[in-house]
Amino acid sequence: MIRDTTIGAKLWSAAVWLLTGFFILNVAGLMATVVLSSLSTRWLQSWLPAGFTTKWYISAWNEFQLGNVLTVTFEIVFVVVLLSGLVGVPAAYALARRNFPGKKLVILLFLLPLLVPPMTIGIPLATVLYQVGLGGTFWGVVFANLVPSVPFVVVVMIPFIEQIDPKIEAAAHVFGANVFQLFRYVLVPMLLPGVLAALLLVLVRTIAMFELTFLTAGPTSQTLVVALYYSVFAAGVRAVQSIDAMAVIYTVTTLVWLLIALRFVNPTQIVGRAR
Amino acid sequence: MAISIPASRPKLRQRLALRQIDGVTLLLLPALLVVVLLFVYPFAYGLLLSLRPKVGGFAANYIAFFTDPYLYNTIFATLNVSVPVTVLSLILALPIAFRVRLLKHQRLLTTILVIPITLGTVLVAEGLLNYLGPQGWFNRTLIWLGLIHSPIRLLHNYWGVFASLLITGFPFTFLMTLSYVSGVDPALERAAATLGANAGRRFWHIFLPLLVPGLAINFCLSFVQNFSVFPSAVLLGAPAGETRVIAIAAYQAAFEHYDYSMGSAIAIIMGVVQLLVVGLVLAVRNLFYRGSTTGAKG
Amino acid sequence: MTIASSRFDTLALQGVGRSFGPVNALHGVDLTIRRGEFVALLGPSGCGKSTTLNCIAGLLPITNGQILLDGKRIDTLPPEDRGFGMVFQNYALFPHMTVRQNIGFGLRMRGIAKDEAARRIEEAVRLVRLQGQEDKLPGQLSGGQQQRVSIARAVVIEPPLVLMDEPLSNLDAKLRLEMRAEIRRIHNALGATTIYVTHDQDEALSLADRIVVLRDGTIRQIGRPSELYEAPADIDVAEFMGFRNRIDGRSTKGENGLVRIEADGASISGKANGRIADGDAAVALFRAEDLTICPDDAGGIRATVDAVEYRGREFVGLARTKSGTVLSFTSETATEVGRDVTLSVDPGRVLVFPA
Numbered sequence: 001m002i003r004d005t006t007i008g009a010k011l012w013s014a015a016v017w018l019l020t021g022f023f024i025l026n027v028a029g030l031m032a033t034v035v036l037s038s039l040s041t042r043w044l045q046s047w048l049p050a051g052f053t054t055k056w057y058i059s060a061w062n063e064f065q066l067g068n069v070l071t072v073t074f075e076i077v078f079v080v081v082l083l084s085g086l087v088g089v090p091a092a093y094a095l096a097r098r099n100f101p102g103k104k105l106v107i108l109l110f111l112l113p114l115l116v117p118p119m120t121i122g123i124p125l126a127t128v129l130y131q132v133g134l135g136g137t138f139w140g141v142v143f144a145n146l147v148p149s150v151p152f153v154v155v156v157m158i159p160f161i162e163q164i165d166p167k168i169e170a171a172a173h174v175f176g177a178n179v180f181q182l183f184r185y186v187l188v189p190m191l192l193p194g195v196l197a198a199l200l201l202v203l204v205r206t207i208a209m210f211e212l213t214f215l216t217a218g219p220t221s222q223t224l225v226v227a228l229y230y231s232v233f234a235a236g237v238r239a240v241q242s243i244d245a246m247a248v249i250y251t252v253t254t255l256v257w258l259l260i261a262l263r264f265v266n267p268t269q270i271v272g273r274a275r
Numbered sequence: 276m277a278i279s280i281p282a283s284r285p286k287l288r289q290r291l292a293l294r295q296i297d298g299v300t301l302l303l304l305p306a307l308l309v310v311v312l313l314f315v316y317p318f319a320y321g322l323l324l325s326l327r328p329k330v331g332g333f334a335a336n337y338i339a340f341f342t343d344p345y346l347y348n349t350i351f352a353t354l355n356v357s358v359p360v361t362v363l364s365l366i367l368a369l370p371i372a373f374r375v376r377l378l379k380h381q382r383l384l385t386t387i388l389v390i391p392i393t394l395g396t397v398l399v400a401e402g403l404l405n406y407l408g409p410q411g412w413f414n415r416t417l418i419w420l421g422l423i424h425s426p427i428r429l430l431h432n433y434w435g436v437f438a439s440l441l442i443t444g445f446p447f448t449f450l451m452t453l454s455y456v457s458g459v460d461p462a463l464e465r466a467a468a469t470l471g472a473n474a475g476r477r478f479w480h481i482f483l484p485l486l487v488p489g490l491a492i493n494f495c496l497s498f499v500q501n502f503s504v505f506p507s508a509v510l511l512g513a514p515a516g517e518t519r520v521i522a523i524a525a526y527q528a529a530f531e532h533y534d535y536s537m538g539s540a541i542a543i544i545m546g547v548v549q550l551l552v553v554g555l556v557l558a559v560r561n562l563f564y565r566g567s568t569t570g571a572k573g
Numbered sequence: 574m575t576i577a578s579s580r581f582d583t584l585a586l587q588g589v590g591r592s593f594g595p596v597n598a599l600h601g602v603d604l605t606i607r608r609g610e611f612v613a614l615l616g617p618s619g620c621g622k623s624t625t626l627n628c629i630a631g632l633l634p635i636t637n638g639q640i641l642l643d644g645k646r647i648d649t650l651p652p653e654d655r656g657f658g659m660v661f662q663n664y665a666l667f668p669h670m671t672v673r674q675n676i677g678f679g680l681r682m683r684g685i686a687k688d689e690a691a692r693r694i695e696e697a698v699r700l701v702r703l704q705g706q707e708d709k710l711p712g713q714l715s716g717g718q719q720q721r722v723s724i725a726r727a728v729v730i731e732p733p734l735v736l737m738d739e740p741l742s743n744l745d746a747k748l749r750l751e752m753r754a755e756i757r758r759i760h761n762a763l764g765a766t767t768i769y770v771t772h773d774q775d776e777a778l779s780l781a782d783r784i785v786v787l788r789d790g791t792i793r794q795i796g797r798p799s800e801l802y803e804a805p806a807d808i809d810v811a812e813f814m815g816f817r818n819r820i821d822g823r824s825t826k827g828e829n830g831l832v833r834i835e836a837d838g839a840s841i842s843g844k845a846n847g848r849i850a851d852g853d854a855a856v857a858l859f860r861a862e863d864l865t866i867c868p869d870d871a872g873g874i875r876a877t878v879d880a881v882e883y884r885g886r887e888f889v890g891l892a893r894t895k896s897g898t899v900l901s902f903t904s905e906t907a908t909e910v911g912r913d914v915t916l917s918v919d920p921g922r923v924l925v926f927p928a
Contacts, residue, residue, distance in 0.1 A: 016371055030402035045410050088306055121317065471653045471656065
């Protein structure tokens with residue numbers, strides 16, 4: 001790659017970095033605001049809060065029943081991750097290894113749920129779920145979240161499986177492996193890194209999935225992000241600091257998983273594979 | 276009585292196997308079932324439901340939508356915020372990606388940028404409510420720098436929504452742009468330089484034509500995200516005024532007026548408008564070279 | 574022929590060095606290239622030959638020394654202002670442009686008038702024999718055709734200097750021989766000055782007027798192909814030039830300006846390169862084709878045959894001496910594996926270096 005050393009190029013480069021810095025500064029600023037506010041006794045009309053306290057975390061925990069919300073959130077997220085893995089990975093394997101009539105249509109069918117706005121599918125889906133009595137329940141929320149996550153696993157896993165040489169499977173057969181042994185000794189070890197990465201991405205995305213959960217959740221099946229939305233929406237009812245404490249708890253839960261995920265995947269994969 | 280099968284005709288199983296339908300292909304079924312039951316069926320149900328309005332003929336919902344400015348203007352309100360944010364994100368992402376591709380250690384920057392995407396619009400909205408407020412750090416800094424004299428209004432209007440979409444949308448666009456820019460064979464740039472092209476012309480004649488297809492996809496995916504704007508339009512915008520986006524209209528119809536038929540109709544209109552924009556961009560994309568972006572054959 | 578190199582007399586590299594952080598990829602390179610020469614930069618991978626080429630092209634800034642074109646410094650110029658033509662290892666054809674647009678790119682950047690450009694493109698297409706392919710995209714061409722486009726694109730701008738970075742390494746063996754001849758033909762037809770990077774000594778020997786052997790970022794030897802082939806300057810160059818047999822031993826004085834090396838119970842005479850005193854550790858190097866089987870009483874090197882390969886005109890064998898040194902030899906007849914043989918080599922064909 002060619003590095004330009006003229007003054008014009010240096011000015012341009014400086015401008016680009018300045019812009020990047022400005023963006024990151026604002027993101028950092030808004031996150032710092034949330035954290036500081038959650039720890040403040042009072043914060044009005046000044047650069048920094050008047051004093052610091054941790055009492056808002058206790059009150060947020062009790063007021064918003066965060067214990068329950070967190071339990072429900074993780075139950076939902078883990079069931080969604082498990083089901084999308086169990087259903088999505090075999091489908092991706094079939095699509096990567098077989099060329100059958102109508103394959104393009106099937107792939108389109110898996111792409112559409114990722115492209116259609118969540119509201120567009122969320123409203124009819126919520127209507128259907130309420131009709132069959134699943135609306136507002138735990139399983140209703142799980143089903144709603146499967147709509148984007150199963151296709152996501154399929155779409156992410158297809159290229160991963162395609163890059164594994166099918167001759168390796170042929171070789172295992174030649175050396176006498178039956179279907180179970182092929183699966184146990186060859187496919188699982190080779191697919192594991194990809195599956196792990198895909199599922200961690202599903203996990204992070206499901207924690208942050210707002211619209212579908214919002215439309216299908218009832219009072220007992222709210223995830224953290226929906227609870228946060230309601231409390232922000234009803235601002236004025238609770239102290240701002242209390243809402244911010246909840247926001248910090250949400251941030252921490254998400255970032256922990258994000259950091260774990262980033263050990264296995266590239267940040268660009270979080271935005272999905274571009275092709 | 277036994278049914279005799281002509282000897283020349285292979286068994287069904289063999290015929291299917293020839294078309295690559297066998298046990299492995301069947302692994303597809305559970306996922307297909309999920310998509311059909313949870314996506315195709317509700318979608319079809321919603322479509323039919325939208326054609327059976329509470330009052331009036333089968334198209335009454337659609338007629339109502341397109342004759343009531345309070346409803347049809349939501350399309351423009353949505354486009355009015357989603358298109359500028361998408362375009363601005365792309366314009367900012369391109370030069371930054373060109374700079375970042377020269378860095379050896381991109382990981383830190385990409386990690387920082389992925390955080391706002393992961394946290395999502397609800398958290399960003401809560402943060403911005405404070406940060407952009409009249410007493411927030413943003414206004415305070417501008418006053419301190421002497422750029423303004425009294426706080427400017429950035430919340431509960433267009434700019435609040437704009438800022439929140441940019442904060443989650445820009446990193447998304449950037450990370451995709453970076454992967455496209457890194458995908459262009461660096462030897463092409465060197466070749467162009469030895470042939471007398473300076474940095475500007477290398478960008479214009481080599482990079483841009485090779486990047487257009489990727490940027491079009493990038494535009495579509497970013498646009499899809501921004502077009503669905505909902506929580507931040509409610510929390511940071513003016514949900515009854517200039518940021519009454521189409522998602523709000525759909526939600527209100529279905530869950531505040533309990534008119535699921537109308538809600539479904541608006542939801543479907545939303546999907547169609549979005550697909551129209553995506554289709555238009557992809558059609559333009561087809562006019563460009565779309566092959567590999569390396570200088571040598573496979 | 575109107576495609577011709579613009580004129581210059583000498584390109585001089587003076588003390589050119591390039592370091593990547595603490596690593597010295599290139600160190601103290603002095604080299605003068607005259608107009609019309611075909612110079613090959615030869616060496617194993619990582620020797621600095623491609624770095625040298627990229628420094629001349631301006632794709633890598635140099636960290637020491639200077640590059641002069643007819644006495645004027647050019648090492649501070651960006652690549653687009655140097656005006657050299659370059660052929661890349663992977664061709665680096667612009668995939669979204671047709672053959673014609675690829676070849677015409679440099680002319681377009683120079684603002685050459687349309688009809689003049691069209692005429693020169695046509696001529697370049699004829700030169701590389703690609704008539705009828707002008708409107709294809711690079712992806713529709715074979716490897717050899719892509720390489721021709723890449724050559725045409727480099728020469729059509731009439732550069733003072735054409736730089737080629739392993740242009741044949743991606744082609745199969747047959748095409749490589751064809752293109753080799755083609756490259757030399759084009760060089761002669763244009764009267765161009767060419768710097769050619771390769772790791773293949775055959776390519777360098779057959780193409781170049783002068784060869785520069787690089788190793789570990791420094792120049793080891795500069796010379797005509799025959800000089801390098803007959804009289805390599807050091808052990809590394811010799812091994813690179815096909816002196817595959819190596820015997821380590823102690824030197825003793827021989828007759829007629831030759832030195833003797835005692836090893837494996839035999840003595841080998843050869844030409845001394847460098848100062849070798851009596852009793853010094855020394856190395857004798859010679860080619861497989863100069864080592865032949867001789868009668869057992871002729872006093873050669875005793876060895877046991879390990880393997881024999883048929884090579885069409887002759888047999889090439891591997892034999893192991895008592896001390897374990899493996900030697901390759903040629904013979905006109907097949908030799909049984911496991912047989913004990915005596916091998917000898919003409920002292921005039923043996924090079925002795927200080928160890």
